[in-house]
Amino acid sequence: MxxxxxxxxxxxxxxxxxxxxxxxxxxxxxxxxxxxxNPRWWVQWRRTPPGAPWRGVLHRAGCWMPGTPDLRVADVRAVVAEHAGRIESCAACRARVP
CATH class of the missing domain: 1.20.5 (Single alpha-helices involved in coiled-coils or other helix-helix interfaces)
Structure with missing residues (x-):
């Protein structure tokens, strides 16, 4: 007790x-x-001209856009830090950096 x-x-x-x-x-x-x-995020990289910095869209698990979650929290933070300002949230799933 x-x-x-x-x-x-x-x-x-x-x-x-x-x-x-x-x-x-x-x-x-x-x-x-x-x-x-469980990995819960993935980045859909967009085509850019040769030599231009990569741009991408961050998605979360459950989003209807094509892709497979392969990033965990630490991975997402690292990718977003590396490509700061060039990764946006998906308009459909509204993924956010944890």
Whole structure:
């Protein structure tokens, strides 16, 4: 059984901070596990003239556009950082960088 909670406000605030920190850790581990299990994004690269920088459209899993999700959170962040400003979100699925 659990012990009864203290009645003092300072003690309850300490417990609250501890529980919030624990919950944040659980959410982070869940996100990492889900990300490792399933890639959820892909970039559809557009044709550009030779020598011009690549341009692309970011899609998320479930989008009706052709493509297969092959990027995880870290991969998406890296691609978007590398091609900053040249990757836009799909108008259909409205994919966003996590």
């Amino acid at each position: 659990t012990e009864p909670l203290p009645s003092g406000l300072p003690a309850l605030r300490v417990i609250e901070r501890y529980l919030v920190a624990q919950l944040a850790e659980v959410y982070a581990k869940l996100e990492a596990a889900e990300d490792a299990a």
